[in-house]
Amino acid sequence: MxxxxxxxxxxxxxxxxxxxxxxxxxxxxxxxxxxxxxxxxxxxxxxxxxxxxxxxxxxxxxxxxxxxxxxxxxxxxxxxxxxxxxxxxxxxxxxxxxxxxxxxxxxxxxxxxxxxxxxxxxxxxxxxxxxxxxxxxxxxxxxxxxxxxxxxxxxxxxxxxxxxxxxxxxxxxxxxxxxxxxxxxxxxxxxxxxxxxxxxxxxxxxxxxxxxxxxxxxxxxxxxxxxxxxxxxxxxxxxxxxxxxxxxxxxxxxxxxxxxYACSPLDESGCELLDDALSQFLCASLLFFGLFICYFGHRFFKTEMFLIGSISGVVITYILISLISELERPALLGAAILSGLCFGAIWLLFWWFYGIPVFAVLLSTLNLGFLFAAILYFGMPGGLTALQIDFNFWALFILIMTLTSLILLSTTFLSDILCCAILGAYATIYPIDYYVGSNLKYIIINTIRRAVVPKFNNAVLLPPLEWMDAILTVTWLALALTGFLFQHYQNRGRPPFPPPPRSIRPTMPDTTYGTTGERRYVDVAQRPTSAHEVYNESTPLLF
Structure with a gap:
């Protein structure tokens, strides 16, 4: 100087x-x-x-x-x-x-x-x-x-x-x-x-x-x-x-x-945030994946399991790799995507072989809890000294995630539709947010920064909320509401969850999978009996 x-x-x-x-x-x-x-x-x-x-x-x-x-x-x-x-x-x-x-x-x-x-x-x-x-x-x-x-x-x-x-x-x-x-x-x-x-x-x-x-x-x-x-x-x-x-x-x-401007408009790349082909492709793909999950996620349940698992794997892997190594963004995204695809396949296999609705919906509710906690962090006022300590912040963050998930798991069918609608709607507006220059994408980005950027615990967020942000927020809410109503209407009269294709769990006869329908009871008096059948106190009443 x-x-x-x-x-x-x-x-x-x-x-x-x-x-x-x-x-x-x-x-x-x-x-x-x-x-x-x-x-x-x-x-x-x-x-x-x-x-x-x-x-x-x-x-x-x-x-x-x-x-x-x-x-x-x-x-x-x-x-x-x-x-x-x-x-x-x-x-x-x-x-x-x-x-x-x-x-x-x-x-x-x-x-x-x-x-x-x-x-x-x-x-x-x-x-x-x-x-x-x-x-x-x-x-x-x-x-x-x-x-x-x-x-x-x-x-x-x-x-x-x-x-x-x-x-x-x-x-x-x-x-x-x-x-x-x-x-x-x-x-x-x-x-x-x-x-x-x-x-x-x-x-x-x-x-x-x-x-x-x-x-x-x-x-x-x-x-x-x-x-x-x-x-x-x-x-x-x-x-x-x-x-x-x-x-x-x-x-x-x-x-x-x-x-x-936190960038240089006079440079060749200007203030373009997505300056590599892989990032641009992934961002554009989110629009279609988001619309699919928002309106058809629960209807195609196995596809939903794979997509939710993949997105979770990408976020987790991105954070872990960023903490242990310094890679360029294309390489970091490539590694995170490969790991995410593997995680999505593993998550689908759990449903494929076990088919436990509560366990299957757990990841979707945790993702919604993550989004909810990120929104609270995004709008949190700065200067909260207690939350500058990483242990305090992440303990509160995980607590919000867990409580949100536990509350939603009480109704697995409606919770899955709700998670699909809200998460799919956010994934839909995410690429739009990039291209119009608003700032709702930083709901997730700021949380990832808190996890991987040194001393970011001292950063005050104070996000800009202008008219374009307001329009996209209204669009997000409208997509989530219409997605929930459409999926609820689309799945009326159908079993809440499809049966697993290769279930290895022991099943109970005469039940409808995943429903709360009544068991079929057999009237003993009307049941045909043979001459040598004898009934006593150990004879089962239900057949």
Whole structure:
């Protein structure tokens, strides 16, 4: 990072005389109020390889310091002040610098080192002497006072970090707990990567009144100045932090907002989640398997046994292999599928030879219990310290699975139809969710992440629930309801379960398999007898 910043300084100093320079002067005499500390906010188009110089005039005497921030969408830019030292420059898309503005000679320079013109949003916030200084107790980042937020991500989570704030009366950061820093989040529309949506999102998270109206607080986990969130690639998220005085919340300051899509829309693959042929094929196949199970699962009971067993085997194997080895996703999926097919065949054989309805339906009810527990985890509020401990979380998760299964097993016939309807409906909307860019698929993905991703126990989920998610949720419920009613109607008057093809269990005569129908009783008085038959107290009454 140090060498990168130093190289930027060299480039700036070399090309500064060769580029087109633009100068603007901003008056800092605007009156602010408690909920809005913004002194200036305007859009600027900066040409390629150009520098914008910003000066100030009419500085209000009530100002103790300002936060000068610049926001770009996709392209990194460099911001530095007139001292041009290594510790006075920042580089990125959402950057800011602290300044005391003690004299009107202070200037800021914005350098666009890209080969394209860049649209910028320049914002200045002004604060009084009683307000905390954002990033004033910085020990990790450059410059020494760092009001910017630092963000990184991978396929599973987003990590947001910032420096501790400093109370205005604390000159050496001996009481950092006198300032409370809260993190906020606002999601952008799903699969919307245009600049207008991005800049509007930044504006909506710029002042305290807008943050309170549009943002959602991110609960604190085990870190005070860091937050980990589950990643939802393709859905933009704006993050901001607000530093409050612990004794007087009217004294506050706002960090520089930042954003992420948890992916890079400018890359060749963009934000495409399924970037290999095997994943795309499996995802598309779920649509047909889901519809079949939802509307015909119980009618074709043996096929249902195989599919439910296979899906369970795929999930279990995927988790186990991920824990013990590091494989590329196609190889991991291939191994999980082969193992799942074997598991499905084994599960079918149990019914084929033994035909125990309760045992056969057990796996379907456990799968429904798994889905139900995953939904609770998906919607669970963050910051629950007890559930950050893996033992506590998985014990509660398994308890919910088990209780759901035990409750459903009391009525095997209706439970099997219900499991087919709900699980099949979710499998149907799962590939649709991928292609429209909504986030219901993360009901399962977040649970798998919790099992295989290190330190994911510290992640706050806070899933985005937008209009497309609502439409798919209604579709899920409609499919489940119609699937249950259709299968119940389709199986009326039929035995609840078909007989096993090769049962090796001893069977009782004169019974109907799997039903609660009455046994056939034989009237002893009407039964023909031979002359030598004698009846006594040991003669069976039922024939």
């Amino acid at each position: 140090f060498y990168c910043s130093f190289a930027i300084f060299l480039i700036v100093s070399i090309v500064k005389v060769q580029t087109e320079n633009v100068t603007i002067t901003i008056a800092l005499n605007k009156t602010t109020d408690l909920s809005n500390k913004e002194l200036y906010g305007e859009y600027v188009n900066l040409n390629a390889s150009s520098t914008l110089q910003v000066g100030f005039t009419d500085v209000s005497k009530s100002l103790a310091f300002i936060i000068f921030q610049v926001h770009s969408h996709f392209y990194n830019i460099t911001l530095y002040n007139n001292t041009l030292t290594k510790s006075s420059s920042v580089y990125g898309t959402n950057i800011g610098i602290y300044s005391t503005v003690k004299s009107t000679s202070d200037k800021f320079f914005i350098y666009n080192q890209n080969m394209v013109n860049v649209k910028l949003f320049i914002v200045i916030h002004g604060y009084s002497a009683k307000d905390p200084i954002p990033g004033g107790c910085n020990m990790e980042f450059q410059p020494p006072i760092s009001p910017s937020m630092h963000i990184s991500y991978n396929n599973d989570y987003v990590l947001i970090e910032t420096a501790s704030a400093r109370d205005s009366a604390d000159l050496v950061c001996t009481s950092i707990y006198d300032v409370i820093v809260e993190f906020y989040l606002m999601y952008l529309p799903e699969r919307s990567f245009d600049s207008d949506t991005y800049f509007k999102g930044i504006q909506d998270m710029m002042t305290l009144d807008n943050i309170s109206e549009n943002g959602e607080i991110i609960p604190q986990t085990s870190w005070s100045m860091r937050r980990m969130l589950s990643a939802y690639p393709g859905t933009g998220a704006i993050f901001v932090a607000v530093a409050y005085n612990a004794l007087n919340r009217s004294a506050y300051s706002v960090y520089v907002p930042t954003y992420t």
